[in-house]
Amino acid sequence: MIDIGYDAAHLLGALVLLTSFALLYQRRLFSLLNVFTVQALALSGAAAWQAYAHDEPHLYITAILTLGLKAIAIPVALHRIIQRLHIERTVEPALGIGLTMVAGVSLVTLSILLVLPVTENATALTREDLALSLSVVLLGLLMMISRRNAVSQVVGFMSIENGLILAAVGVAGMPLVVEMSIAFSVMVAFIIFGIFLFQIRERFETLDMRKIESFRGESD
Amino acid sequence: MTPALPFVLIAPLVAALLLVLVPNWRVASWLNVGACAVTLAAALTLFTAKPAATAMLVLDAFNVTLIALTAFVGLTTSVFSASYIGHEVASGKLNPLRLRFYHAMYQAFLFTMLLALSANNLGVLWVAVEGATLTTVLMVSLYRTAASIEAAWKYFILCGVGIALALFGTILIYLAAQPVMGPGLAAMTWTRLLADSAKIEPNILNLAFVFLLIGYGTKVGLAPLHAWLPDAHAEGPTPISAVLSGLLLNVALYAVLRFKMLLAANGATMAPGPLMMVMGLSSLFLAGLMLYRRRDIKRFFAYSSIEHMGIIAFAFGIGGPLANFAGLLHMAMHSLTKSAIFYAVGHAVQAKGTQKIDGIRGLTVSHPALGWGLLAGVLAIAGLPPFGVFMSEFLLITNTFARQPLLALVLVLGILLAFGALVLRVQQICFGAPTGESHPIHGTLAPLYAHLALVLLAGLWLPGPLVAWFQTVAAMLG
Numbered sequence: 011m012i013d014i015g016y017d018a019a020h021l022l023g024a025l026v027l028l029t030s031f032a033l034l035y036q037r038r039l040f041s042l043l044n045v046f047t048v049q050a051l052a053l054s055g056a057a058a059w060q061a062y063a064h065d066e067p068h069l070y071i072t073a074i075l076t077l078g079l080k081a082i083a084i085p086v087a088l089h090r091i092i093q094r095l096h097i098e099r100t101v102e103p104a105l106g107i108g109l110t111m112v113a114g115v116s117l118v119t120l121s122i123l124l125v126l127p128v129t130e131n132a133t134a135l136t137r138e139d140l141a142l143s144l145s146v147v148l149l150g151l152l153m154m155i156s157r158r159n160a161v162s163q164v165v166g167f168m169s170i171e172n173g174l175i176l177a178a179v180g181v182a183g184m185p186l187v188v189e190m191s192i193a194f195s196v197m198v199a200f201i202i203f204g205i206f207l208f209q210i211r212e213r214f215e216t217l218d219m220r221k222i223e224s225f226r227g228e229s230d
Numbered sequence: 231m232t233p234a235l236p237f238v239l240i241a242p243l244v245a246a247l248l249l250v251l252v253p254n255w256r257v258a259s260w261l262n263v264g265a266c267a268v269t270l271a272a273a274l275t276l277f278t279a280k281p282a283a284t285a286m287l288v289l290d291a292f293n294v295t296l297i298a299l300t301a302f303v304g305l306t307t308s309v310f311s312a313s314y315i316g317h318e319v320a321s322g323k324l325n326p327l328r329l330r331f332y333h334a335m336y337q338a339f340l341f342t343m344l345l346a347l348s349a350n351n352l353g354v355l356w357v358a359v360e361g362a363t364l365t366t367v368l369m370v371s372l373y374r375t376a377a378s379i380e381a382a383w384k385y386f387i388l389c390g391v392g393i394a395l396a397l398f399g400t401i402l403i404y405l406a407a408q409p410v411m412g413p414g415l416a417a418m419t420w421t422r423l424l425a426d427s428a429k430i431e432p433n434i435l436n437l438a439f440v441f442l443l444i445g446y447g448t449k450v451g452l453a454p455l456h457a458w459l460p461d462a463h464a465e466g467p468t469p470i471s472a473v474l475s476g477l478l479l480n481v482a483l484y485a486v487l488r489f490k491m492l493l494a495a496n497g498a499t500m501a502p503g504p505l506m507m508v509m510g511l512s513s514l515f516l517a518g519l520m521l522y523r524r525r526d527i528k529r530f531f532a533y534s535s536i537e538h539m540g541i542i543a544f545a546f547g548i549g550g551p552l553a554n555f556a557g558l559l560h561m562a563m564h565s566l567t568k569s570a571i572f573y574a575v576g577h578a579v580q581a582k583g584t585q586k587i588d589g590i591r592g593l594t595v596s597h598p599a600l601g602w603g604l605l606a607g608v609l610a611i612a613g614l615p616p617f618g619v620f621m622s623e624f625l626l627i628t629n630t631f632a633r634q635p636l637l638a639l640v641l642v643l644g645i646l647l648a649f650g651a652l653v654l655r656v657q658q659i660c661f662g663a664p665t666g667e668s669h670p671i672h673g674t675l676a677p678l679y680a681h682l683a684l685v686l687l688a689g690l691w692l693p694g695p696l697v698a699w700f701q702t703v704a705a706m707l708g
Contacts, residue, residue, distance in 0.1 A: 128434050131409060131431060132405060132409075140405070147394065167391070171394060181401060181405050183412075183413025184401065185353065189353065190356070190397065193357045
């Protein structure tokens with residue numbers, strides 16, 4: 011029997027995971043942002059679908075927030091920052107693609123092995139959503155570890171956040187999802203605008219990010 | 231619900247909004263002190279009030295102590311801050327616009343910490359801890375030097391990841407509780423969860439606790455997730471270092487302990503204690519070793535905070551009435567002593583014009599009142615009698631020897647390691663021929679000596695009601 015509600019939710023969740031893998035091997039910052047936009051769109055679709063299928067109208071707010079902030083506002087802001095700091099051509103010294111992919115696949119296996127046995131009493135959709143979202147979270151962590159560039163670390167952080175919202179949306183009737191997604195978005199926005207736009211521009215207008223990155227606190 | 235608890239939260243929130251509008255930094259710094267005094271007065275009335283838990287807020291013996299402690303250290307730090315920023319403005323490091331932002335953020339930070347302590351809803355707890363991260367990240371980068379931006383960045387990345395993992399743990403708790411309590415707010419309400427804990431699926435709780443311990447543990451500064459802590463302490467304004475060490479670490483640990491209580495009440499889960507003991511001991515040793523190599527005075531005391539959070543995590547990990555009692559007492563004593571040390575360090579750095587230990591020698595000769603105060607503080611934090619830290623460490627060590635003699639040896643070794651470093655550095659800082667510049671100290675040393683007096687008093691004599699109070703809480707923690 012075909013259960014369209016289940017299949018659509020599954021498809022959108024899988025799309026979020028797939029874009030997480032795509033994020034791992036992007037070497038140019040602009041293409042990284044484009045893939046991130048696709049991920050935000052998929053997440054927004056997943057939230058909207060959940061709102062429709064389970065009749066939880068507050069999730070529409072989460073969907074709209076994700077669409078407006080993560081698929082539009084933040085990518086545009088980061089585009090501008092990249093242009094202004096003249097780092098658009100940066101090719102990052104990430105780990106090798108093959109190695110990163112192997113690590114990514116093992117993280118997904120790990121999260122499936124971790125989540126599925128302990129959630130035997132939950133519904134199939136919840137279990138799989140949780141496994142998918144834990145994978146997205148771990149892949150985001152992997153990305154933050156393997157990249158040294160500040161912009162890609164922010165993108166990695168936001169993809170972790172996407173994984174969390176996917177989990178919160180997938181668990182039936184979870185309260186405060188909207189509040190939490192707002193709190194997270196505010197945090198990212200504050201950091202981007204607070205640290206990057208004002209402080210780095212004010213202090214390091216002519217420097218590139220790698221010099222800030224290479225500055226280690228302990229100076230003796 | 232009596233209005234006192236909401237009032238404790240509303241006072242700093244209103245003050246934060248008000249302080250945005252005050253352009254004069256002198257007026258703002260005293261308004262800041264006033265707002266903290268009002269908050270403390272309201273917090274003290276909570277000891278007599280016994281409000282029932284609502285869906286969002288809860289008050290019990292455990293958090294009321296920490297709320298009062300937070301309000302008190304908030305007040306003394308605001309007094310210290312008023313004299314500290316006067317010097318920073320005079321030396322041109324801060325301008326009035328940034329101070330407006332600083333004062334508003336200070337109150338917002340107090341608000342988020344008090345909210346985290348009094349939250350009955352796991353989602354609210356999480357949002358509050360996240361808010362505390364946000365406000366402190368912005369304050370750490372206040373000076374906007376390359377070093378402070380790097381520190382703020384590291385802080386944001388590590389703690390951002392930490393609280394992301396904590397949120398995943400929170401979602402898992404909801405997932406576990408939802409079949410028992412049905413969908414909606416009840417399955418995220420702390421008091422309801424604790425009452426029905428035995429019915430919750432233990433396997434999911436195990437998984438959730440690991441995420442929560444790592445997540446909130448990052449904010450506690452437990453090794454190996456402590457890397458943000460020394461930088462954030464060293465590069466931000468010193469009043470912020472004082473509240474980070476004295477208050478924020480406690481609040482994060484409080485969150486971990488709440489979840490530990492949930493696991494203990496379930497009965498069928500893994501024991502959460504050993505995980506905390508391992509993290510605690512590794513923090514203790516790592517910090518003890520790192521202390522020897524520090525040349526920056528604020529960084530040095532930041533590592534000492536990691537060491538003490540390690541001791542406290544170990545105490546709660548081993549559990550039982552006595553060790554929990556020691557842990558609670560140590561939490562309070564560490565808060566008071568470490569913030570006192572940072573007050574002294576703040577004045578010393580301003581008087582000598584450098585954060586390098588080499589430039590701050592001979593403090594008792596050049597600035598006697600400050601030097602002896604710092605010496606007393608450092609001896610207290612090193613665990614020497616007659617101060618309160620000695621009491622709690624002694625209690626913990628004897629209790630551990632009675633139950634786990636081998637672990638006690640490890641613990642004693644770790645404490646001695648840190649003790650050596652503290653004594654070595656403090657005699658360089660306090661004695662010998664003065665080095666570096668020597669400016670007069672402006673402002674009052676009252677907050678420093680008030681904290682030291684309390685720590686000394688606690689070491690000599692703990693009032694009976696206070697002991698009974700701590701015993702109740704220690705029993706609650708299981």
